[in-house]
Amino acid sequence: MRILKLATAGALALSAASFANTAQAEDLTLCWAAWDPANALVELSKEFEAESGHKMSFEFVPWPNFADRILNELNSGGKLCDLLIGDSQWIGGGAENGHYVKLNDFFDKENISMGDFADATVYAYSTWPKGTPNYYALPAMGDANGWFYRKDWFARDDIRKAFKEETGRELGEPKTQKELLEIAQFFQEREIDGQKVYGAAIFTERGSEGITMGVTGALYPWGFKYENTPGKYDMEGAVNSPEAVEALEFYKELYKTATPPGYTNSYMGESLDAFKSGQVAMAMNWFAFFPGLYADPNTGGDKIDFFVNPPQNTEGSTLGGQGISVVAYSDKQDAALEYIKWFAQPDVQAKWWGLGGYSAHNSVLNDPGFKDSAPFAGDFLLAMQNVKDFWQEPAYAELLLAMQKRLHDYIVADKGTAQEALDLLVEDWTEVFQDEGKL
Amino acid sequence: MSEKTAERVANATPVHIARKIKGLSDRTIAWIFVGPTIFLLLAINIFPLIWTVNLSFTNFKANRINRAIDYVGLRNYERILTDTDVWLSMQATAHFLFWTIFFQVLIGFTLAWLINKKFKGNDLWTTIIVLPMMLSPAVVGNFWTFLYQPQIGLFNYVVAFLTGRDASSFEMLGSVDLAPWSIVIVDTWMWTPFVMLICLAGLRSIPDYIYEAAEVDRASKLRQFFTITIPMVLPFLMLAVLFRGIENFKMFDLVVQLTGGGPGSTTELASIHLKREAFEKWRTGYSSALAIILFVTVFGLASIYVKALNKVKGK
Numbered sequence: 001m002r003i004l005k006l007a008t009a010g011a012l013a014l015s016a017a018s019f020a021n022t023a024q025a026e027d028l029t030l031c032w033a034a035w036d037p038a039n040a041l042v043e044l045s046k047e048f049e050a051e052s053g054h055k056m057s058f059e060f061v062p063w064p065n066f067a068d069r070i071l072n073e074l075n076s077g078g079k080l081c082d083l084l085i086g087d088s089q090w091i092g093g094g095a096e097n098g099h100y101v102k103l104n105d106f107f108d109k110e111n112i113s114m115g116d117f118a119d120a121t122v123y124a125y126s127t128w129p130k131g132t133p134n135y136y137a138l139p140a141m142g143d144a145n146g147w148f149y150r151k152d153w154f155a156r157d158d159i160r161k162a163f164k165e166e167t168g169r170e171l172g173e174p175k176t177q178k179e180l181l182e183i184a185q186f187f188q189e190r191e192i193d194g195q196k197v198y199g200a201a202i203f204t205e206r207g208s209e210g211i212t213m214g215v216t217g218a219l220y221p222w223g224f225k226y227e228n229t230p231g232k233y234d235m236e237g238a239v240n241s242p243e244a245v246e247a248l249e250f251y252k253e254l255y256k257t258a259t260p261p262g263y264t265n266s267y268m269g270e271s272l273d274a275f276k277s278g279q280v281a282m283a284m285n286w287f288a289f290f291p292g293l294y295a296d297p298n299t300g301g302d303k304i305d306f307f308v309n310p311p312q313n314t315e316g317s318t319l320g321g322q323g324i325s326v327v328a329y330s331d332k333q334d335a336a337l338e339y340i341k342w343f344a345q346p347d348v349q350a351k352w353w354g355l356g357g358y359s360a361h362n363s364v365l366n367d368p369g370f371k372d373s374a375p376f377a378g379d380f381l382l383a384m385q386n387v388k389d390f391w392q393e394p395a396y397a398e399l400l401l402a403m404q405k406r407l408h409d410y411i412v413a414d415k416g417t418a419q420e421a422l423d424l425l426v427e428d429w430t431e432v433f434q435d436e437g438k439l
Numbered sequence: 440m441s442e443k444t445a446e447r448v449a450n451a452t453p454v455h456i457a458r459k460i461k462g463l464s465d466r467t468i469a470w471i472f473v474g475p476t477i478f479l480l481l482a483i484n485i486f487p488l489i490w491t492v493n494l495s496f497t498n499f500k501a502n503r504i505n506r507a508i509d510y511v512g513l514r515n516y517e518r519i520l521t522d523t524d525v526w527l528s529m530q531a532t533a534h535f536l537f538w539t540i541f542f543q544v545l546i547g548f549t550l551a552w553l554i555n556k557k558f559k560g561n562d563l564w565t566t567i568i569v570l571p572m573m574l575s576p577a578v579v580g581n582f583w584t585f586l587y588q589p590q591i592g593l594f595n596y597v598v599a600f601l602t603g604r605d606a607s608s609f610e611m612l613g614s615v616d617l618a619p620w621s622i623v624i625v626d627t628w629m630w631t632p633f634v635m636l637i638c639l640a641g642l643r644s645i646p647d648y649i650y651e652a653a654e655v656d657r658a659s660k661l662r663q664f665f666t667i668t669i670p671m672v673l674p675f676l677m678l679a680v681l682f683r684g685i686e687n688f689k690m691f692d693l694v695v696q697l698t699g700g701g702p703g704s705t706t707e708l709a710s711i712h713l714k715r716e717a718f719e720k721w722r723t724g725y726s727s728a729l730a731i732i733l734f735v736t737v738f739g740l741a742s743i744y745v746k747a748l749n750k751v752k753g754k
Contacts (some may be wrong), residue, residue, distance in 0.1 A: 264701065415615075
């Protein structure tokens with residue numbers, strides 16, 4: 001009888017314990033863009049599920065619709081996402097409109113130090129107002145716009161000889177933006193193995209952010225600034241400076257003389273397709289895609305190499321990447337914070353890099369073996385030292401769409417001059433900041 | 440309804456229902472039936488319209504709900520009417536509207552006239568011609584982007600074959616000159632069958648005896664065409680123009696899929712411009728004013744047109 005009582009008590013205790021576990025376990029939804037690193041995160045998160053008992057679901061939205069879909073969700077106070085890896089430019093709106101949970105107290109409580117992450121990523125992905133110790137995200141995915149090229153073509157004797165004859169110098173990775181243009185023009189409509197190839201795949205997309213991300217890759221090396229004095233919104237003479245005009249004219253020349261036909265509305269997917277199908281000698285894209293490109297059976301491996309966005313007057317790369325935030329409308333904020341705590345651990349960050357995600361944790365980036373851990377790792381470090389981002393203001397969407405229009409009008413639709421395009425952009429942005437009450 | 444039938448219907452009403460509605464006037468019963476519909480109409484159409492008018496006088500932004508809303512008077516309307524981008528989008532819409540309707544009426548009527556002749560395989564040809572309008576605009580937009588692709592697109596190859604030009608020497612979607620025509624071509628391809636069907640209905644409604652009488656009077660075929668066929672089909676044609684006009688004024692999906700409004704803003708029709716202002720820039724007050732202006736324009740034009748249509752029908 002005593003044994004029976006003990007067994008009954010044990011069974012009750014077990015069922016109570018399991019009930020307690022079930023009650024705490026949550027079904028968390030993480031929202032992000034649908035791209036290669038997202039698949040790596042699914043793999044990585046399995047470990048979190050095993051450790052915490054929480055179940056992870058994912059909502060991945062293709063890049064062209066990512067901003068539309070997720071910002072609509074946030075603006076309507078939707079509960080779809082508990083965790084969001086939102087674009088860096090959203091941080092201002094996320095913070096000011098109350099979409100993101102402020103993480104300072106949580107970081108203090110859990111001893112998560114922002115000093116453990118690369119400075120550029122903390123500044124860009126986590127802080128609002130910019131540079132202040134007010135954190136709304138943990139750096140999740142470091143990224144920048146870089147370049148890759150057909151190493152096998154660059155190594156061919158006949159091509160090298162032709163290039164030397166044409167330009168008087170050796171064919172190799174470009175050291176300046178103008179060298180890049182020269183190489184792209186050299187390959188334009190050249191016949192290689194019986195196929196007509198083209199110079200470079202660049203960003204020209206009109207609808208979301210494509211052409212702005214591409215053009216800033218030229219503007220930053222020319223020394224482009226958004227304001228004369230940071231925080232004053234005094235854009236006249238900075239946004240439309242002679243250097244900015246020159247950079248814009250350069251990008252137009254690159255587009256007109258060295259890209260495949262019909263390349264009028266192209267972004268990440270089109271750039272990858274053009275390269276993988278053997279159409280272009282060089283292409284720009286985000287570092288996030290480089291592991292996949294290197295692994296490609298047709299154009300990866302020995303056939304590909306990578307380089308950081310070349311300098312001109314100065315070094316400069318367009319920032320990509322995102323931080324991970326807890327959505328303020330989520331009913332499962334505690335579990336979401338648990339995920340962030342787990343994700344911030346150095347060993348998880350190391351696994352993240354190993355799976356193809358770009359960790360921004362110093363323990364990963366400063367590891368002596370990091371540079372040689374992948375053919376693009378060294379370039380990634382270099383790029384992250386000189387990254388610049390677009391406006392991160394709450395009105396970023398208006399600012400971005402104005403730039404998309406002015407750039408596409410000038411570069412693709414041949415409307416006006418570079419000077420006029422940038423002057424009009426200053427007018428557009430001034431109007432936006434006036435509406436915002438900042439001017 | 441005869442008195443007997445009315446009596447039969449009244450007797451058929453179950454007793455317990457009859458008891459409940461006993462004492463209710465006809466007007467009350469009518470309101471009970473019509474009420475839900477009127478409520479839905481007010482909730483779904485009228486209230487949003489009034490709300491939009493209200494928003495059009497504010498600086499409200501739907502993505503900044505924490506920000507104070509200020510009434511700005513007619514500033515949004517003033518901005519729209521002096522905004523060159525709005526006028527450019529209206530010009531692009533007018534170009535698209537005029538040429539799509541022109542080609543669709545021309546080709547649609549010609550096809551209907553040919554199909555109306557009795558020949559072998561008539562039904563099969565009708566089915567084949569009607570196929571494009573059964574497809575989704577998103578699908579049509581997507582596959583035409585491939586057809587227009589300068590390197591692999593069939594359209595470019597056909598043009599190259601006919602003209603001797605290099606297929607990749609022109610870009611239908613990327614050229615400022617050609618892009619407005621590229622969307623006209625696709626819309627014409629897709630919706631000409633619709634106009635054809637309406638014209639066909641018109642042609643088949645003309646009684647044979649009118650042509651027979653004309654034959655007796657020795658009227659030539661050309662004379663018969665201009666004095667019988669065209670006037671009798673005209674109300675149908677005008678109806679087709681009205682339908683296509685309203686549809687194309689708010690055209691969005693097909694053009695977004697094809698050009699996204701580009702290159703630059705060359706094919707940014709009014710509806711695309713409105714969507715960008717409302718749901719990408721989140722200028723809710725401004726876009727409400729733009730929506731009201733577009734609504735008044737369409738409503739005004741449609742009213743004038745319907746009056747003209749009724750006049751033609753009266754004749």
